[in-house]
Amino acid sequence: MKKINRIILAIISLSLLSAFFTPLWEIDLEAPQYPEGLCLEIHINKIGGDLNTVNGLNHYVGMKFIEPDSIKELKLMPYILEFLILSGLIVSITGSKKLFYIWFVLFLLLAIAGALDFYLWEYDYGHNLNPEAAIKIPGMTYQPPLLGTKQLLNFTVHSFPGTGGYILILSGFISVLIMLSEIKRKAKRK
Amino acid sequence: MNNLTKNLLYVFVLTVLISVSIGCGGKKEKGTLIESDAASKVYVEPGKFDEFYAFISGGFSGQMSVYGLPSGRLLKVVPVFSQNPENGYGYTEETKPMLMTSRGFIPWDDSHHSELSMKDGAPDGRWIFLNGNNTPRIARINLSTFRTEEIIEIPNSAGNHSSPFTTANSEYVVAGTRFSVPPDNKDFPINTYQENFKGALSFIKVDQNTGNMNIAFQIMTPPFDYDLSHAGKGPSDGWFFFSCYNSEQAYTLLEKNSTQKDKDFILAVNWKKIEDFIKQGKGTDKATAYTHNILNEKTHTATSELIKTVKVLNPADIPGALFYMPCPKSPHGADVDPTGEYIVGGGKLATVIPVFSYTKMTKAIESKSYDGEIQGIPVLKYESVLSGEVKEPGLGPLHTEFDDKGFAYTSMFVSSEVIKWKLDTKEIVDRMAAFYSVGHIMIPGGDSKKPWGKYLLIMNKITKDRFLPTGPELNQSAQLIDISGDKMKLLLDFPTVGEPHYAQSLKADLISKNQLKIYKIEENNHPFVTKSEKDARVERKGNEVHVYMTTIRSHLTPDNIEGIKAGDEVYFHVTNLEQDWDIPHGFTILGSQAAELLIMPGETCTMKWIPKDAGIYPFYCTDFCSALHQEMQGYLRVSSKESNVQLYFNSNK
Numbered sequence: 001m002k003k004i005n006r007i008i009l010a011i012i013s014l015s016l017l018s019a020f021f022t023p024l025w026e027i028d029l030e031a032p033q034y035p036e037g038l039c040l041e042i043h044i045n046k047i048g049g050d051l052n053t054v055n056g057l058n059h060y061v062g063m064k065f066i067e068p069d070s071i072k073e074l075k076l077m078p079y080i081l082e083f084l085i086l087s088g089l090i091v092s093i094t095g096s097k098k099l100f101y102i103w104f105v106l107f108l109l110l111a112i113a114g115a116l117d118f119y120l121w122e123y124d125y126g127h128n129l130n131p132e133a134a135i136k137i138p139g140m141t142y143q144p145p146l147l148g149t150k151q152l153l154n155f156t157v158h159s160f161p162g163t164g165g166y167i168l169i170l171s172g173f174i175s176v177l178i179m180l181s182e183i184k185r186k187a188k189r190k
Numbered sequence: 191m192n193n194l195t196k197n198l199l200y201v202f203v204l205t206v207l208i209s210v211s212i213g214c215g216g217k218k219e220k221g222t223l224i225e226s227d228a229a230s231k232v233y234v235e236p237g238k239f240d241e242f243y244a245f246i247s248g249g250f251s252g253q254m255s256v257y258g259l260p261s262g263r264l265l266k267v268v269p270v271f272s273q274n275p276e277n278g279y280g281y282t283e284e285t286k287p288m289l290m291t292s293r294g295f296i297p298w299d300d301s302h303h304s305e306l307s308m309k310d311g312a313p314d315g316r317w318i319f320l321n322g323n324n325t326p327r328i329a330r331i332n333l334s335t336f337r338t339e340e341i342i343e344i345p346n347s348a349g350n351h352s353s354p355f356t357t358a359n360s361e362y363v364v365a366g367t368r369f370s371v372p373p374d375n376k377d378f379p380i381n382t383y384q385e386n387f388k389g390a391l392s393f394i395k396v397d398q399n400t401g402n403m404n405i406a407f408q409i410m411t412p413p414f415d416y417d418l419s420h421a422g423k424g425p426s427d428g429w430f431f432f433s434c435y436n437s438e439q440a441y442t443l444l445e446k447n448s449t450q451k452d453k454d455f456i457l458a459v460n461w462k463k464i465e466d467f468i469k470q471g472k473g474t475d476k477a478t479a480y481t482h483n484i485l486n487e488k489t490h491t492a493t494s495e496l497i498k499t500v501k502v503l504n505p506a507d508i509p510g511a512l513f514y515m516p517c518p519k520s521p522h523g524a525d526v527d528p529t530g531e532y533i534v535g536g537g538k539l540a541t542v543i544p545v546f547s548y549t550k551m552t553k554a555i556e557s558k559s560y561d562g563e564i565q566g567i568p569v570l571k572y573e574s575v576l577s578g579e580v581k582e583p584g585l586g587p588l589h590t591e592f593d594d595k596g597f598a599y600t601s602m603f604v605s606s607e608v609i610k611w612k613l614d615t616k617e618i619v620d621r622m623a624a625f626y627s628v629g630h631i632m633i634p635g636g637d638s639k640k641p642w643g644k645y646l647l648i649m650n651k652i653t654k655d656r657f658l659p660t661g662p663e664l665n666q667s668a669q670l671i672d673i674s675g676d677k678m679k680l681l682l683d684f685p686t687v688g689e690p691h692y693a694q695s696l697k698a699d700l701i702s703k704n705q706l707k708i709y710k711i712e713e714n715n716h717p718f719v720t721k722s723e724k725d726a727r728v729e730r731k732g733n734e735v736h737v738y739m740t741t742i743r744s745h746l747t748p749d750n751i752e753g754i755k756a757g758d759e760v761y762f763h764v765t766n767l768e769q770d771w772d773i774p775h776g777f778t779i780l781g782s783q784a785a786e787l788l789i790m791p792g793e794t795c796t797m798k799w800i801p802k803d804a805g806i807y808p809f810y811c812t813d814f815c816s817a818l819h820q821e822m823q824g825y826l827r828v829s830s831k832e833s834n835v836q837l838y839f840n841s842n843k
Binding site for chain 1: 742743744768769770771816817818821
């Protein structure tokens with residue numbers, strides 16, 4: 001690997017640490033009687049923001065209580081991230097191109113798996129409704145969007161990456177650039 | 191018809207016509223001319239906020255109301271000295287101790303004056319103090335919660351009127367007695383008034399961190415009627431000025447017997463000097479009894495403590511700390527201007543407004559220019575302390591407030607008007623009619639070092655035809671006046687709560703930024719808190735039953751209770767588990783002889799209930815909380831004393 005690429009790789013690996021302190025994803029809810037807005041912050045290891053209020057509101061339509069303690073992903077994700085950071089640093093130190101390719105593919109797969117898992121969780125959260133719910137609207141489900149804005153009954157729901165999420169995405173893009181740069185170099189040598 | 195008859199007929203017709211067209215006294219045009227832009231000056235757009243909070247004393251309601259200015263919109267009535275069934279204040283087990291006194295539980299008082307806490311002579315928005323006039327007490331209200339946090343009773347007093355004014359950094363709140371009474375309320379013959387009755391002036395120390403009050407000392411002055419007071423500021427910081435009437439020392443038909451002298455007094459008290467005397471060990475701790483009630487924000491529970499001694503000072507103990515300034519005639523207001531140089535007396539039966547000079551007062555004291563003494567207190571010469579008089583002000587000058595441009599505004603009760611005059615020249619520059627019979631007046635910060643001289647609020651004693659009529663009993667009325675220009679301009683009339691005697695006001699952001707929105711459930715240390723539905727339960731201890739109940743949208747837990755027996759003392763300890771702003775829940779049960787509970791998010795409140803007869807007693811949430819509020823209900827079964835129904839509770843089974 002080029003020296004500059006190794007340095008950049010070390011930097012982006014370390015920048016992933018930010019995901020331990022800032023939310024990966026933010027879901028904002030707007031309604032007239034919540035002028036201050038409601039927010040769910042999805043962190044690598046916890047769910048913050050107005051969780052109790054959102055739980056309280058959602059039980060009317062039969063959505064499950066979000067109990068961070070019972071979400072396996074929140075326990076698993078810190079280890080995955082630590083692994084990515086450490087292995088990224090090792091690859092940068094060794095400078096092995098092969099190891100970098102492996103690391104890149106792993107990063108990509110884990111990111112896709114993460115997004116897919118999040119989508120599936122949202123699907124379940126929005127569709128798997130308690131049949132004893134007080135308010136039942138035929139045909140209505142409450143899955144929040146993965147990315148973008150959606151109207152769910154009286155709430156306008158916005159779903160976008162948080163600071164940690166943006167850094168993660170940016171790191172992904174930069175590692176693609178490293179990848180391209182390394183491939184180009186290989187091609188030149190031949 | 192002959193001529194005489196004809197003429198008589200003309201006269202008769204004319205008389206009828208005239209009397210019909212005029213009526214008795216005629217129908218006059220109401221109010222003064224309103225400027226065409228008045229409406230836009232008091233209009234606050236929906237969703238926008240007022241510029242000022244105004245805290246208006248509730249008078250005989252015993253409470254304090256909070257208005258927004260300039261809109262005149264009522265924001266809240268804060269319960270202070272009177273029970274308030276609307277939110278359970280004074281009815282719940284937690285708040286009953288707030289209304290305890292050495293004379294037992296008192297459900298009402300007459301709250302006269304509000305006074306904001308101060309820092310460097312200007313309102314700082316931490317607390318507001320309010321006096322209870324009838325059963326002498328001072329209350330402190332926390333302005334981050336708008337709750338009465340503390341009430342202290344004042345011994346040796348009656349008609350706690352020249353209260354609760356504070357020093358420039360709220361080191362002290364004072365409480366002067368309007369009725370002089372025998373110390374410790376002994377039953378002397380009334381006609382021994384002059385020997386045995388005293389006018390107690392109490393100085394209450396305020397802890398700057400907690401706000402907690404304790405009576406530092408009481409000065410036993412001659413038996414006059416102490417009416418109002420204000421602290422010095424700037425150069426006069428360290429002094430307190432109390433107006434007093436009845437220097438005749440009358441004890442019957444005061445209307446005549448206390449109004450014979452041309453001058454009464456303003457008593458100047460050098461409290462910093464008194465602090466030194468106390469450090470030297472002056473004063474005696476006298477046996478007495480008064481209560482000190484404090485609401486603990488963590489347990490949401492008030493406690494009432496009976497205190498048995500108070501430090502008493504006689505004028506002889508503190509030479510050079512008290513001076514009487516002669517003041518015409520039966521003065522009400524004792525108001526200190528923003529610079530601290532002028533002390534304005536509102537002599538309600540006087541034909542002038544006397545303005546005293548602090549500089550001249552200190553010189554007169556230095557040169558001992560006395561005009562005799564009363565029970566050891568030197569009387570200063572009127573001319574030697576006078577800065578000047580406002581001549582021909584109108585009738586019944588009562589109370590003066592100040593703007594930030596060197597002007598003073600005085601209410602004239604008898605001639606029903608407000609005058610604006612220049613402090614340095616004492617020259618009247620404007621006057622405006624009041625509708626009707628204005629009592630106290632208020633400019634935001636107008637008794638402090640930093641008035642916001644934009645509005646003047648006047649509080650009228652007589653309402654009559656200002657609003658749509660509501661039978662014989664009418665609410666009092668307030669009027670808002672624009673004082674930003676040379677001429678006063680009437681902007682708005684609005685009705686008030688109770689009978690306001692005084693008000694305070696300050697810029698809204700000094701308070702709005704500090705608001706508490708919820709009580710954190712994890713910090714709730716109430717001895718009967720229920721922090722989660724899992725812990726909701728019913729426990730019996732002899733004939734006492736404690737129900738640990740929770741509320742959250744939209745259910746009460748437990749909501750089926752059995753095994754209660756007629757005559758049991760049932761305590762419902764209801765914890766609101768909500769942690770969202772403005773989601774209180776209410777609680778009540780059929781036949782409750784208390785008021786409802788209104789429980790803020792994260793708070794615990796307790797209702798005591800003694801069912802007399804067996805039967806089914808529904809209970810429910812009284813505050814519309816959600817779409818399923820109407821479903822927020824439950825049943826309690828009461829069985830006869832002899833029955834053996836087991837204690838049972840559940841939810842959703």
